[in-house]
Amino acid sequence: MDTTQSGLATAPLGHEELARIDAYWRAANYLTVGQIYLLDNPLLRESLRPEHIKPRLLGHWGTSPGLSLIYAHLNRCITARGLDMIYVTGPGHGGPAIVANTWLEGTYPELHPSVNHSEEGMKQLFRQFSFPGGIPSHVAAEVPGSIHEGGELGYALSHAYGAAFDNPDLTVACVVGDGEAETGPLAGSWFSNVFLNPVSDGTVLPILHLNGYKIANPTIFARISDEDRMSFFRGVGYEPFLVEGDDPESVHQLMAATLDACFDRIAEIRADARRSANGKPVRPRWPMVILRTPKGWTGPAEVDGVPVAGTWRAHQVPLSGVRTNPEHLEMLEAWMRSYRPEELFDATGKPAAEILDLHPEGAQRMSANPHANGGLLLRDLVLPDYREYGQETEGHGRTTGEATKVLGKWLRDVISANPDRFRLFGPDEVESNRLGAAFETTDRQWQADIYPTDEHQAPHGRVMEALSEHLCEGWLEGYLLTGRHGLFTSYEAFIHIVDSMFNQHAKWLDSSAAIPWRRPIASLNYLLSSHVWRQDHNGFSHQDPGFIDHVMNKKADIVRVYLPPDANTLLSTMDHCLRSRQYVNVVVAGKQPALQYTSMDEAVRHCERGLGIWEWASTDGGQSPDVVLACAGDAPTLEVLAAADILRQALPRLRVRVVNVVDLMRLQPETEHPHGLGDREFDTIFTSDKPVLFAFHGYPTLIHRLTYRRTNHDNIHVRGYKEEGTTTTPFDMVMLNDLDRFRLVIDVIDRVPGLGENAAGLRQRMEDARHAAREHTRTHGEDLPDVAEWQWPH
Numbered sequence: 182m183d184t185t186q187s188g189l190a191t192a193p194l195g196h197e198e199l200a201r202i203d204a205y206w207r208a209a210n211y212l213t214v215g216q217i218y219l220l221d222n223p224l225l226r227e228s229l230r231p232e233h234i235k236p237r238l239l240g241h242w243g244t245s246p247g248l249s250l251i252y253a254h255l256n257r258c259i260t261a262r263g264l265d266m267i268y269v270t271g272p273g274h275g276g277p278a279i280v281a282n283t284w285l286e287g288t289y290p291e292l293h294p295s296v297n298h299s300e301e302g303m304k305q306l307f308r309q310f311s312f313p314g315g316i317p318s319h320v321a322a323e324v325p326g327s328i329h330e331g332g333e334l335g336y337a338l339s340h341a342y343g344a345a346f347d348n349p350d351l352t353v354a355c356v357v358g359d360g361e362a363e364t365g366p367l368a369g370s371w372f373s374n375v376f377l378n379p380v381s382d383g384t385v386l387p388i389l390h391l392n393g394y395k396i397a398n399p400t401i402f403a404r405i406s407d408e409d410r411m412s413f414f415r416g417v418g419y420e421p422f423l424v425e426g427d428d429p430e431s432v433h434q435l436m437a438a439t440l441d442a443c444f445d446r447i448a449e450i451r452a453d454a455r456r457s458a459n460g461k462p463v464r465p466r467w468p469m470v471i472l473r474t475p476k477g478w479t480g481p482a483e484v485d486g487v488p489v490a491g492t493w494r495a496h497q498v499p500l501s502g503v504r505t506n507p508e509h510l511e512m513l514e515a516w517m518r519s520y521r522p523e524e525l526f527d528a529t530g531k532p533a534a535e536i537l538d539l540h541p542e543g544a545q546r547m548s549a550n551p552h553a554n555g556g557l558l559l560r561d562l563v564l565p566d567y568r569e570y571g572q573e574t575e576g577h578g579r580t581t582g583e584a585t586k587v588l589g590k591w592l593r594d595v596i597s598a599n600p601d602r603f604r605l606f607g608p609d610e611v612e613s614n615r616l617g618a619a620f621e622t623t624d625r626q627w628q629a630d631i632y633p634t635d636e637h638q639a640p641h642g643r644v645m646e647a648l649s650e651h652l653c654e655g656w657l658e659g660y661l662l663t664g665r666h667g668l669f670t671s672y673e674a675f676i677h678i679v680d681s682m683f684n685q686h687a688k689w690l691d692s693s694a695a696i697p698w699r700r701p702i703a704s705l706n707y708l709l710s711s712h713v714w715r716q717d718h719n720g721f722s723h724q725d726p727g728f729i730d731h732v733m734n735k736k737a738d739i740v741r742v743y744l745p746p747d748a749n750t751l752l753s754t755m756d757h758c759l760r761s762r763q764y765v766n767v768v769v770a771g772k773q774p775a776l777q778y779t780s781m782d783e784a785v786r787h788c789e790r791g792l793g794i795w796e797w798a799s800t801d802g803g804q805s806p807d808v809v810l811a812c813a814g815d816a817p818t819l820e821v822l823a824a825a826d827i828l829r830q831a832l833p834r835l836r837v838r839v840v841n842v843v844d845l846m847r848l849q850p851e852t853e854h855p856h857g858l859g860d861r862e863f864d865t866i867f868t869s870d871k872p873v874l875f876a877f878h879g880y881p882t883l884i885h886r887l888t889y890r891r892t893n894h895d896n897i898h899v900r901g902y903k904e905e906g907t908t909t910t911p912f913d914m915v916m917l918n919d920l921d922r923f924r925l926v927i928d929v930i931d932r933v934p935g936l937g938e939n940a941a942g943l944r945q946r947m948e949d950a951r952h953a954a955r956e957h958t959r960t961h962g963e964d965l966p967d968v969a970e971w972q973w974p975h
Contacts, residue, residue: 189438201535202253202433204525205285208536209249210479211520212281215303216310217242217498218513223303224522224530229514234504239311240318243496244358245278246478247390252282252547254436255354258444259541265350267663268547269341271367272358272390273320273331277310280324285532286540288325288548292698300530322693326548328555328662333685335364336655338387342373343659344552345383346645347601351552351663352384352447359402360395366651366682371417373652374467375629378641379454384447387419387469392476394493403473410471420446420466425473427491432474443468464628479519481512551664556700556762558664563598567591567756571781572748577797578776578822578973584815585710585772587748588755589618592668595759596643597622604660606645606653607670614670614710615772619644650678657705658686666703666759673709673769674716674725687735687765694738694763704764708755710772712878713902714816714914724906724914726879729845732767733883737854742845743768744878746818747777749784750843757788769878771815773911776972778818778841791844791856794866798825798839798973806838808933809867810925813842814878817901820915821876823922823971828929831943835933840866848887860892869893872932876920877901898932900925912954912964923947923954 194202215223217240222233248270259266270279283289284306290297296305309315316323319332329340341355361367377385393403402410414421422439426432450465457463477495482488489499500509500516525533544551551557570591572582595603596619605611605619612620624642631638645656650671657667686705693699709728716723732740741764745751751770758766778795779787787793799806812821818841825839842848846856850863858866867873869892877884881899888894905917915921926947930940937944957965 189435189442191438192434193437193441194434198257199430199433201539202257202437203429204533205253205256205536205539206246206250206429207520208285208525208532209253209278209281210246211517211522211525212284212303212306213242213245213249213277214513214517215307216240216277216280218503219307221304223307224300224526225514225517229510231504231510234510235312236504238498238501238503240277241272241274241497242480242499243394243476244272244275244390244392246480247392247472247474248272248275248278248356249282250432250436250474251354251356251388251390251472252279253539254433254440255547256540257437258440259545259547260539262444263545264352264444265545265550265552266352266354266547267328267344267550267553268326269329269337269344269353269355270320270327270331271329271334271337271356271361273329274318276317276319276321276324279320279327280306280310280316283325283548285536286546286548287537288546292325298531303526303530322689322696322699325698326546326550326553328553328659330685330689333681334358334361335366335651336658336682336685337361338367338370338373338385339652339655340659340662341385341387342370342377343656343661344663345377345385346604346656346660347381347665348383348552348663349381350383352386354386354388356388356390359389359391359393359400362389363401366649366655369647369649369652370655371414371419372647373656374418375464376626376645376647377467378626378628379451379465381641384451385467386443386447389469389471391471391473392478393491394476394496396496397493399493414469414471418464418466419469421469421471423471423473425471427475427478429479436472439470443470481516484509484512553663554698554700555662555664555702559700559702560602560664562595562603562666562759564756564759565591565594565598567752568781568785570752571784572777574749574777574780576973576975577778577795580777581774582748582777583615583772583774584745584748584751584770585708586615586618588751588770589616591752591755592616593618593622599666600643602665604643604645604657604665604667605670606657606667608650608653608675609646609648610672610711611644611646611670614672614708616670650675651682654679654682658682661703661705664702668706668708668759670708670710672723673712673728674723676707676709676728677725677731680728680731683732683765684735687739690739690763690765691736701762704758704761704766706755706758707765707767709767709769712769712771713906714814714878715771715773715911718908720908721906724902726769726902729767729769729879730883732765733845733886735765737846737849739763739765741766741856743843744814744845745770745788745843746812746815746841747775747779747784749777749779749781750788753784753788754843769814775815776819778822787841788843791847792840792842792866795839795841797975798822799837800825800829800833801836801838804836806868806871807836807936808929809838809840809871809873810929811840811842811867811873811875812877813845813875816911816915817876817878817920820920820922820925822973824925824929826974827922827926827947832936832940835929835936845887848884850890864892867891867893867897871896872929873897874925874928874932875899876925898928900928910958910962910964912968913958916951916954921951921954923950
């Protein structure tokens with residue numbers, strides 16, 4: 182079997198260097214076990230007693246020895262080669278191992294002085310791990326050097342590549358667990374090397390940690406043949422190097438030789454690429470490492486008569502009854518003493534000199550690298566004045582434009598002005614979502630073959646497109662977390678694919694905001710187009726506005742949702758989002774030709790307010806209205822205005838107030854969200870006792886969730902998407918969901934006191950109009966001209 186090991190040095194480590202690396206590794210393992218088990222007696226100055234043990238044993242031992250082995254050897258490479266490197270931990274559940282390494286490097290004590298290099302500091306290190314008031318058991322934001330939580334598996338490699346883009350001097354070592362490698366997102370991430378430019382981007386070194394087991398099952402990569410496994414990784418473009426064994430000395434030597442070969446090969450790839458930068462692009466075969474060592478290596482071989490080390494039983498806590506079972510307690514002590522702590526720490530608890538000499542210094546430490554605290558490196562975007570890109574309008578609701586197409590011209594120049602810190606991400610939908618102007622200044626980055634018939638594919642570009650929402654999201658998150666800016670554009674219905682990734686990133690932002698040494702990063706910005714109301718041609722599968730609901734479940738300090746009704750409000754909104762920090766901003770905007778309602782000056786003021794009365798569409802004359810017609814979203818806005826027009830003509834004495842909402846958070850009370858309206862102001866706009874008919878882009882229940890505490894909530898009636906869809910016409914879509922202008926007029930008649938009996942004829946005409954519109958679509962396959970071509974008449 183060819184394992185890509187021919188030509189490796191047989192023993193690159195001298196006796197002293199081997200001893201130092203092994204001591205460092207043993208120290209990390211000792212500290213890892215201590216975090217899982219101990220409350221007290223950190224240096225084992227006396228025999229362990231039950232009161233020294235934590236009441237709840239939490240943590241994951243199985244992956245930890247491998248993580249620390251990798252960490253120790255990467256430190257050697259950083260020191261020897263002057264590398265700028267961060268460490269992405271796919272098996273983030275191996276948190277105690279990474280914490281142990283950050284403590285040994287001295288970064289953790291610098292940030293947490295009470296957890297210093299002393300016996301008391303070690304005790305605090307052990308006590309705080311996965312303990313009330315302490316730190317999580319996973320590699321969370323609290324762990325210095327991390328950009329990746331790892332509690333939910335599958336995203337490590339896409340984060341690593343995102344960190345490498347536009348970071349030509351950065352190396353990202355990415356450990357992928359063999360269980361994690363079975364997830365869909367990770368499986369797609371191997372192809373990220375197709376997008377990595379060896380001249381302008383950094384290096385990703387994937388390390389598949391092959392220890393054989395998940396929680397209770399073997400892993401696929403561990404049980405397929407060696408030939409198939411190596412063929413797989415060659416097939417996706419890597420040069421795999423195998424390190425395997427269970428004898429520490431031989432594994433240390435092989436790991437050192439392998440990493441030397443990998444970094445020599447990386448240097449060669451980058452040098453060759455720079456020499457031929459102006460020639461035909463050649464996709465390099467980047468090295469990767471497959472590390473095959475036993476699960477729970479160096480831990481108990483057998484517990485209660487069953488094998489543990491090298492099996493799935495080592496995944497979490499190998500000895501579970503330590504507090505109550507004297508035999509387990511004795512085994513734990515023997516396990517910890519097997520690392521010979523008296524050689525690793527001096528009498529005060531400080532790591533021995535040979536251990537401290539192994540790791541790099543200052544910002545070269547992986548736990549102190551500023552790329553892993555991206556806010557330290559974040560630079561503001563150079564943003565052109567969006568006002569100069571505005572859609573010219575003739576009055577209100579009489580000019581047609583394409584909102585995202587207008588935005589695309591501004592984004593084109595954002596890309597030009599920020600060639601090293603802004604990228605546009607999307608799953609093959611940048612052109613589809615009418616942002617094609619970006620290709621006037623850049624291309625899609627692509628390192629694979631390019632055919633003469635291809636358009637906008639090049640080795641270097643600012644647009645990142647792969648038909649995987651997971652991959653785009655992961656790339657963007659890694660890019661943001663290391664101090665850059667970006668925008669993710671997607672079809673609205675399919676952004677749900679990354680629901681869980683959004684969850685994890687939002688939680689990271691929330692946690693990191695409370696950590697003093699974590700600096701704010703650029704916001705995660707979503708632009709959702711091809712939305713529910715204009716997916717009439719693609720049908721039911723493409724009709725889902727529920728991502729907004731999902732986002733709104735997160736903390737108010739983190740999330741923002743915007744529904745600009747036209748091109749100018751979209752420009753203003755996006756400028757605000759790209760300037761913001763530490764948020765998740767969701768912007769929903771249409772791409773199809775649609776009426777434009779605001780001049781640029783009006784759009785700026787309207788977006789600053791977040792919501793407001795459109796006096797030009799209202800008939801209340803500034804007095805108390807009989808009814809409020811509210812809207813949020815471009816299609817609901819159109820239907821509300823058309824309904825207001827019908828009411829103006831048919832019921833000229835009815836006082837109608839039209840309110841448009843751009844910033845959905847304005848509907849919440851100020852006590853619930855920083856953008857929220859106070860009750861007095863809310864009542865001033867929406868009234869405290871009049872019917873409010875709210876036409877909403879998404880599911881109606883969300884508006885009720887946001888307004889349930891308001892004085893007039895019982896009078897708020899919401900029309901929105903109610904899961905009625907098919908392949909049909911735009912107007913038939915809104916009729917299917919009772920959001921159409923005729924239905925809204927009927928709602929006004931039914932809900933304004935005293936109006937019903939005086940407007941019975943109008944109500945009947947509205948029912949007839951709905952019937953006629955439906956018949957027309959069924960006969961002609963398109964909407965009635967009077968509906969499709971409607972404009973605001975005044």
